Amino acid sequence: MNLGSLLHGSSRPASPTGRTIGTPRMYDLVTTVLFAGRRRQAFSALAVASGARTGDRILDVGCGTGYFVRMLAEIAGPPGSVVGVDAAPEMIAHASSRSRSAANVSFEVGSAGALSFPGASFDVVVSSLTMHHVAPAEQLAAVQEMRRVLRPGGTLLIAEFQAPTGHAWKLLLGPTGLTAMGHAVPHVEALVATVGFTEIRRASVPPVLQYVRATNARQAGSA
Ligand SMILES: C[S@@+](CC[C@H](N)C(=O)[O-])C[C@H]1O[C@@H](n2cnc3c(N)ncnc32)[C@H](O)[C@@H]1O
Numbered sequence: 001m002n003l004g005s006l007l008h009g010s011s012r013p014a015s016p017t018g019r020t021i022g023t024p025r026m027y028d029l030v031t032t033v034l035f036a037g038r039r040r041q042a043f044s045a046l047a048v049a050s051g052a053r054t055g056d057r058i059l060d061v062g063c064g065t066g067y068f069v070r071m072l073a074e075i076a077g078p079p080g081s082v083v084g085v086d087a088a089p090e091m092i093a094h095a096s097s098r099s100r101s102a103a104n105v106s107f108e109v110g111s112a113g114a115l116s117f118p119g120a121s122f123d124v125v126v127s128s129l130t131m132h133h134v135a136p137a138e139q140l141a142a143v144q145e146m147r148r149v150l151r152p153g154g155t156l157l158i159a160e161f162q163a164p165t166g167h168a169w170k171l172l173l174g175p176t177g178l179t180a181m182g183h184a185v186p187h188v189e190a191l192v193a194t195v196g197f198t199e200i201r202r203a204s205v206p207p208v209l210q211y212v213r214a215t216n217a218r219q220a221g222s223a
Contacts, residue, residue: 027064062085162210199214
């Protein structure tokens with residue numbers, strides 16, 4: 001067993017919609033190591049980049065243990081709300097139990113390519129480190145769904161790993177396969193453009209993240 005299998009849960013076979021993770025505690029532990037103590041800093045930067053504000057309705061697709069959901073819930077506050085969706089029931093059970101004290105948070109099992117929410121029901125949609133888990137055949141549908149559930153003018157933020165530079169990072173991350181993931185964000189950026197998002201921007205968040213941020217263009221004539 002290496003760092004990659006610890007991170008991704010070695011015993012879980014891929015489903016038709018993607019590769020889920022059924023080991024939430026191990027995932028959080030290994031992720032903490034991967035971010036070298038800078039997980040909170042990195043996700044705070046993603047929260048700022050998402051433009052989330054007090055009162056927003058926010059969706060996190062592939063929410064895992066709910067780490068980012070809880071952070072976004074502090075920003076959205078009681079007038080707002082955050083929903084986390086993940087295809088792994090174990091992740092949703094763990095995220096729900098860790099978030100019991102947050103009244104403006106909810107979770108549900110679901111797949112990125114077939115979201116259960118009505119159209120235009122969120123101000124912000126985020127998805128971190130999940131697109132590389134979604135089955136290739138489902139990735140376009142996933143981004144289409146993210147656009148469908150976003151209100152016109154709403155913001156999408158998708159974060160993925162970026163290949164870190166530096167010898168120490170390569171030694172640490174080599175066994176995970178993450179150093180070969182430089183293609184992930186450019187691929188996501190292309191999908192986001194294909195489904196009609198506008199104002200697309202890409203940026204890095206040290207030590208290991210890159211994100212695409214985009215706007216769900218308002219239709220001509222809409223308010
Ligand atoms: C690497 S984890 C990321 C978790 C969390 N977003 C984070 O940043 O720590 C990827 C997550 O995507 C979930 N997942 C895999 N395929 C999915 C799909 N088709 N729809 C929704 N979630 C999926 C996995 O179960 C897992 O929790």
